[in-house]
């Protein structure tokens with residue numbers, strides 16, 4: 048048996064930023080167009096007028112101030128409201144693989160590990176650009192390593208579930224080094240024309256390198272233990288899938304993009320996550336007072352404030368539970384890993400921290416870490 052450790056992380060952030068003001072301006076222009084085009088039906092009560100969005104609402108309801116996206120021109124065009132990401136021919140890298148290589152290279156550099164030393168790659172994300180071959184295998188080819196690679200999807204919990212899978216393989220000795228990459232092109236599964244959720248998501252890619260602690264060349268976090276849990280719910284759902292073409296070829300169906308009942312998610316997920324973390328810590332003998340940092344899933348600021356308070360038994364100081372959602376919005380599985388990557392260097396040897404993701408499924412994944420060097 049070996050001790051698994053996180054020895055490097057990387058974050059690829061797209062260049063384009065959309066502020067709340069830009070987003071709301073485009074949405075309101077789209078809503079005005081829609082209302083003008085459908086004026087007669089709206090007047091006759093056959094259609095509902097689209098209400099206006101507001102930047103004040105977005106900040107107060109979510110804490111989100113801006114988001115990064117691969118393409119902003121398509122999203123902000125009131126006549127389009129969808130990113131321009133033209134399909135690529137088979138001889139070109141897929142978008143997800145391209146982002147993943149950038150993040151993975153940074154994680155490898157941080158750990159001082161060569162790409163050809165990696166034994167396994169898990170592409171853990173909430174959407175995959177195609178059915179097969181796996182995006183992970185394309186990443187394997189692009190970075191240049193042997194071994195094996197596979198895709199997995201547990202929506203917002205993909206990265207933590209991927210870390211558990213990789214850590215277990217390292218622990219058992221079947222592999223020595225694994226990359227868990229989470230390229231999230233959330234802009235392509237978001238319905239930018241839906242006022243209730245148009246502000247929620249952004250694009251990013253994270254990478255985590257997991258190795259045997261004995262092999263770590265620089266500073267590292269020991270993975271003390273991981274815990275994954277799922278419980279079926281329809282409250283976050285996207286019905287897009289391979290049967291779509293057969294049944295709904297020409298339809299513009301709303302349920303083929305991200306859908307959520309945000310209020311219910313709030314109510315049901317908060318107790319689930321708080322209990323999950325409390326049980327995980329209790330079983331590992333970690334007290335709230337021992338925990339130096341919480342890197343939570345980044346969907347909503349009030350949600351994180353609530354969970355932080357529940358776990359620590361007091362209001363966490365901002366540096367104890369860092370949020371990145373004000374800059375990145377919800378980036379699905381990548382959110383807690385961005386927080387970890389950006390806010391972990393200052394921890395001292397012996398300090399304990401916990402990564403926790405949660406979302407569609409429902410799914411919750413937690414990773415207990417201890418800084419070693």
Ligand code: COA
Pocket residue numbers: 099100101104105108109203242243244246283307308309310312313346347350377379406407
């Ligand atoms: N601009 C202005 N007003 C808006 C708006 C917008 N963009 N979107 C909604 N509103 C209005 C609603 O119409 C509603 O008005 P009403 O009270 O007159 O009916 C009011 O604001 C409150 O809407 P509601 O949808 O209840 O907002 P909320 O406070 O629940 O916040 C979310 C919405 C999505 C931010 C919040 O529910 C959330 O974050 N939920 C959990 C999300 C999550 O973790 N999801 C996981 C995804 S992976």
